[in-house]
Amino acid sequence: MYLELDRLSKQFDGKYAVRELSLGLEKGGLLCILGSSGCGKTTTLNMIGGFLSPDSGRVLLDGQDITALPPERRPVSTVFQSYGLFPHMSVLQNVTYGLKFRRYSRAEAREKGRRYLELVGLADRENARIGELSGGQQQRVALARALIVEPKLCLLDEPLSNLDAALRVRMRGELKRIQRELGTTMVFVTHDQEEALILADSIAVMSEGELLQLGTAEEVFRHPANDYIASFLGLNDIVWQDDGRVLKVIRHGEKE
Amino acid sequence: MRSAGNIQKNTGKRTSHDVLFSLCENAADRLILLLLLSGVLLFILWPIACIALRSLRGADGGVSFAMFDTVLHQYGESLRNSVFVGLFTAVLTTLLSLSAALCCATARGWRRTLAMLIMLVAMVSPPFVSSLAYIQLYGRRGWITYRLLHLSLNPYNRWGVILMQSLSFVPLNAMFLSGILEKLDEGSLRSARDLGAGGGAILRDIVLPLIRPATLVCLLLSFVRSLADFGTPIIIGGRFSTLAADIYLQVVGYSDLEKSSAMNMFLLVPSILFFFVYRALMRRSDKLTDASRAARGDLGLRLSRCGAMGWGAIALSLVFFVMIVLQYGCVFLSGFLKSTKGVYSFTLQYWRQLWQISASTMLRSIQYALIVSLAGTLFAMLFAYYMDRRRIPGRSLFDCLATLPYMLPGTCFGIGYILAFNHAPLKLTGTAFIVMANMLFKQLPTSTKICTASLALLPEVQERSARDLGAGRLAVLRDVVFPALRPAFLSCFVYNFTSSMTTAGSIIFLIDARRQLAVFKLFDAVYQGDYALASLIASVITVIVLLVEGLAYFIARKGEKRRVS
Numbered sequence: 001m002y003l004e005l006d007r008l009s010k011q012f013d014g015k016y017a018v019r020e021l022s023l024g025l026e027k028g029g030l031l032c033i034l035g036s037s038g039c040g041k042t043t044t045l046n047m048i049g050g051f052l053s054p055d056s057g058r059v060l061l062d063g064q065d066i067t068a069l070p071p072e073r074r075p076v077s078t079v080f081q082s083y084g085l086f087p088h089m090s091v092l093q094n095v096t097y098g099l100k101f102r103r104y105s106r107a108e109a110r111e112k113g114r115r116y117l118e119l120v121g122l123a124d125r126e127n128a129r130i131g132e133l134s135g136g137q138q139q140r141v142a143l144a145r146a147l148i149v150e151p152k153l154c155l156l157d158e159p160l161s162n163l164d165a166a167l168r169v170r171m172r173g174e175l176k177r178i179q180r181e182l183g184t185t186m187v188f189v190t191h192d193q194e195e196a197l198i199l200a201d202s203i204a205v206m207s208e209g210e211l212l213q214l215g216t217a218e219e220v221f222r223h224p225a226n227d228y229i230a231s232f233l234g235l236n237d238i239v240w241q242d243d244g245r246v247l248k249v250i251r252h253g254e255k256e
Numbered sequence: 257m258r259s260a261g262n263i264q265k266n267t268g269k270r271t272s273h274d275v276l277f278s279l280c281e282n283a284a285d286r287l288i289l290l291l292l293l294s295g296v297l298l299f300i301l302w303p304i305a306c307i308a309l310r311s312l313r314g315a316d317g318g319v320s321f322a323m324f325d326t327v328l329h330q331y332g333e334s335l336r337n338s339v340f341v342g343l344f345t346a347v348l349t350t351l352l353s354l355s356a357a358l359c360c361a362t363a364r365g366w367r368r369t370l371a372m373l374i375m376l377v378a379m380v381s382p383p384f385v386s387s388l389a390y391i392q393l394y395g396r397r398g399w400i401t402y403r404l405l406h407l408s409l410n411p412y413n414r415w416g417v418i419l420m421q422s423l424s425f426v427p428l429n430a431m432f433l434s435g436i437l438e439k440l441d442e443g444s445l446r447s448a449r450d451l452g453a454g455g456g457a458i459l460r461d462i463v464l465p466l467i468r469p470a471t472l473v474c475l476l477l478s479f480v481r482s483l484a485d486f487g488t489p490i491i492i493g494g495r496f497s498t499l500a501a502d503i504y505l506q507v508v509g510y511s512d513l514e515k516s517s518a519m520n521m522f523l524l525v526p527s528i529l530f531f532f533v534y535r536a537l538m539r540r541s542d543k544l545t546d547a548s549r550a551a552r553g554d555l556g557l558r559l560s561r562c563g564a565m566g567w568g569a570i571a572l573s574l575v576f577f578v579m580i581v582l583q584y585g586c587v588f589l590s591g592f593l594k595s596t597k598g599v600y601s602f603t604l605q606y607w608r609q610l611w612q613i614s615a616s617t618m619l620r621s622i623q624y625a626l627i628v629s630l631a632g633t634l635f636a637m638l639f640a641y642y643m644d645r646r647r648i649p650g651r652s653l654f655d656c657l658a659t660l661p662y663m664l665p666g667t668c669f670g671i672g673y674i675l676a677f678n679h680a681p682l683k684l685t686g687t688a689f690i691v692m693a694n695m696l697f698k699q700l701p702t703s704t705k706i707c708t709a710s711l712a713l714l715p716e717v718q719e720r721s722a723r724d725l726g727a728g729r730l731a732v733l734r735d736v737v738f739p740a741l742r743p744a745f746l747s748c749f750v751y752n753f754t755s756s757m758t759t760a761g762s763i764i765f766l767i768d769a770r771r772q773l774a775v776f777k778l779f780d781a782v783y784q785g786d787y788a789l790a791s792l793i794a795s796v797i798t799v800i801v802l803l804v805e806g807l808a809y810f811i812a813r814k815g816e817k818r819r820v821s
Contacts, residue, residue, distance in 0.1 A: 049450060071449045078450045084443025087544050088465045097461070098451030131543065142447075149451060 002027040008057035017043040019209040030186045032200035040209040041189045075152040083142040092126040098149040116144040156188045281728040299697045303672025311517035323518035338498040342482040348422040349478035355572035357433035378427035380801040382758045386424040387491040389583035412494025436470040439545040456563030469541035484665030523665045531663040591792035606788045621774040625756035632696040633748040636703030662701035666761020710744030
C-alpha cells in the first residue's frame with residue numbers, strides 16, 4: 001500500500017474522535033472518506049496532514065513513517081475547505097508560494113506556476129488578486145497551489161462544499177480530469193454521497209470515529225456492510241458509465 | 257385567585273401602555289435622531305471649528321495668518337522637538353507593540369495568562385504613572401541608577417520622554433494588534449505550513465504582510481498620541497519641551513487663547529490628515545482579515561521557532577514586560593514605603609494623607625465616570641443603531657465626525673471646548689456638565705465601534721420581522737436591538753469607565769478648581785515631587801478601575817448563566 005493508516009486513534013476530552021482506524025490506498029488512487037458531520041473524517045484528514053498528532057497509531061506514506069513529521073516537512077499538501085488563500089498576494093504568487101521552499105529559481109517558479117494555472121483553466125488571471133476571483137476560481141487556485149509542489153499525497157477537505165450546485169458538478173469533473181492527468185494520489189473528505197460515488201476509486205464510510213466499510217464505489221453501493229450505510233447512502237439507483245464508473249445517482253424519492 | 261387577578265391587571269395595563277407607546281413613537285424617534293446628530297455637531301464639529309476660527313482672528317478682528325508666524329518663530333524649536341519625539345516614539349512603540357502582541361497571540365498556558373494580566377493592569381492605569389516610576393527608578397536618586405548601579409545621571413531629557421511615552425502607549429497598541437492577529441484567517445496560516453513554510457517564513461510571508469495596515473495604524477496613532485502628550489515632557493523633559501507642553505503652559509500660565517489656538521492648529525491639521533489615512537488603512541486591514549476563524553486566540557505558531565525575527569520579538573517583549581512590571585511594582589510599593597536615611601520602612605502615613613486630602617476628589621471621579629459610562633454607552637448604542645440601520649442623509653459625514661475625536665490631540669479637544677462654550681447662550685465652562693460631555697464625546701469613537709461590531713451580529717431580518725408583526729420603531733429598539741447589544745453594553749461601559757477615570761489631556765483645561773478630579777491630584781502630586789502620595793493615588797485609581805471591571809464581568813456572567821438556564 002502507498003498510503004497506510006495503521007490503527008490511528010485520537011481522543012478529545014476523553015471521547016474518541018477517531019478510533020483504531022486502519023486503511024490503505026494504492027498509488028494514484030482517489031480515496032473518499034464519507035460520513036456525516038462529526039464522524040471523525042476531518043480529524044482523520046488533519047492527522048494525515050500533520051495538523052493533529054494521533055494519540056496512537058501510525059501514518060505510513062510510500063514506505064516512510066511520517067507520523068512525527070510536522071506539516072511543513074510532510075510530502076503532503078491540502079486543499080482546505082475555506083481554501084486558505086493568501087489575500088495579500090496575486091494568484092500567481094499564491095500558486096508558486098510552496099516552490100519557495102523547494103529550491104526553485106524565481107523564473108522556474110513562474111514558469112511552473114503558469115503551467116499549473118493553465119491546467120486549472122486560470123491562465124488569464126495570474127495577476128488578479130484573490131478578492132477579485134469568484135468562489136469557483138478561488139477553488140481552482142487552491143487546487144493548483146496544492147498540486148504544484150508535486151505532493152506524494154494531496155488531501156481535499158470538502159473542497160466543493162462552498163460552491164453552488166451547477167459549479168459543483170463541473171468542478172467534480174475537472175478534479176477527476178486533473179487527478180488522472182497528473183496521477184496524483186488523493187484523499188477526499190465529503191459528506192455528499194453522490195460526490196463520493198462519482199469521484200472515488202474507493203470509499204471509506206465512517207461513523208462515530210470508526211471505519212464501517214472500505215471498498216470500491218460499486219461494492220459499497222451493491223453490498224453495504226450494514227443497514228446504517230444503506231440508509232446513509234439512501235440510494236435508489238445508479239446510472240453506470242461504460243467503463244464501470246458512476247455517471248449519476250438517483251436517490252430515494254427522486255424521479256428517474 | 258389573587259395572582260390571576262394580578263396577571264389580568266398587569267396585561268391590561270401593558271396594553272394601554274403599548275398603545276400610548278406607539279402613538280408617541282414616531283415623534284420620539286425623530287427626537288432621538290435629532291439629539292444624536294446635534295450632539296455630534298455641537299460637541300465635536302463646533303469646538304474644532306472654533307479653534308480654526310480663533311487662530312485666524314487677527315488683532316483687528318479680521319482674518320490674519322500673523323499668529324501662525326509668531327508661533328512658528330517662537331515655538332519652532334518645540335515643534336521640531338515634537339516631530340522628533342513623535343517619530344522615535346512611534347517607531348519604538350510599534351516595535352514593542354508588535355512584539356508584545358505576537359507574544360500574547362502565540363503564548364500558551366501560564367505565559368499567556370501572565371502576559372494578559374500585565375497588559376490588563378497596564379491598560380487601566382492612570383497617565384503620568386510611567387513618568388512617576390521613571391523618576392523613582394532612573395532619576396538622580398533612582399532605585400536602579402543610583403542605589404543599585406551607583407550612577408548619577410541626569411535622566412531629564414528627550415530620550416527619557418521617548419522611552420516613557422512608548423512604554424505607556426504600548427499596552428493599548430498591543431491589544432489592538434493582538435485583536436487583529438486573532439482575526440487572521442487560520443486557513444492561510446495552515447496552508448502556508450502545509451506548503452512547507454516554517455515559522456520564520458510564515459511570520460515574514462503571511463502574518464506580517466496581513467497585519468501591515470494595522471501596523472501602520474499603530475505608527476500613526478502613536479505619532480499623534482506623542483504629539484498630543486504634554487504630561488511626559490513637562491514631568492521628565494527637563495529643559496526639553498514639546499509643542500503640547502508649551503500649549504499647556506500657555507493656557508494655564510497666560511490664558512492666551514489666540515496663541516494657543518494657533519499652536520493647536522499645528523497639532524490639529526496633521527491629526528485630521530492622519531485621520532483619513534487611518535480610515536483608509538482600517539478599511540484595507542478589514543479586507544485582509546476576516547473573523548471567520550473557528551479557534552480564536554492561538555495562531556498555532558511558536559515564536560521560538562520563528563528564527564531571528566521570532567527571537568527578536570521575544571527579546572523586545574521581555575524588555576517591555578520587565579520594564580512594565582518594575583514600573584508598577586515601584587508605583588504600588590512606594591505608596592507604602594518611607595525612606596529615612598536610605599533605609600526603607602513600611603508606613604501608612606501617606607494613606608492617611610490621601611484620605612484627608614483626596615477622598616472627596618476620588619469619589620467625584622468615580623461619580624463622573626459612572627455617569628459618563630452610562631450616558632456614553634446609551635448614546636453610542638443609539639448612534640450606532642441609527643447610523644448603521646437607518647439610511648439617513650449625510651450618514652457618512654456624521655460617521656466620520658463621530659470617529660474624529662479618536663485621532664484628535666486631547667489639548668485640541670479641550671481648548672476647542674473652552675472656545676466653544678465660554679459665552680452665552682452656551683456658557684458651560686466651569687460646570688461639571690462640560691467635563692462629562694468632553695469625556696463622552698472623546699470616547700465616542702471607540703464606544704460606537706464596539707456597538708457597531710455587536711450590531712453587525714444582529715441580522716437585519718430580525719428587525720424586519722418585528723416591524724412586520726406590528727412593532728413600531730422604538731419597540732424594535734426596545735425588544736430587538738437593545739437585547740442584542742447586551743454584550744456590547746458591558747464592554748462599552750467598562751471602556752468608558754476606565755477612560756473616564758484615567759483621561760487627562762482633554763479635560764485638564766475644563767476642570768473647575770473647586771471640583772478637582774483624581775487624575776489631576778495625581779498630576780499635581782507628581783509635578784510637586786510628592787512621589788509617595790502620587791504613587792498612592794495612581795494605585796488607588798488602578799485598583800478601583802480593576803474592581804469595577806471585575807464586578808461588571810461578574811454581573812455579566814451571572815446574567816448569562818441565568819439566561820441559559
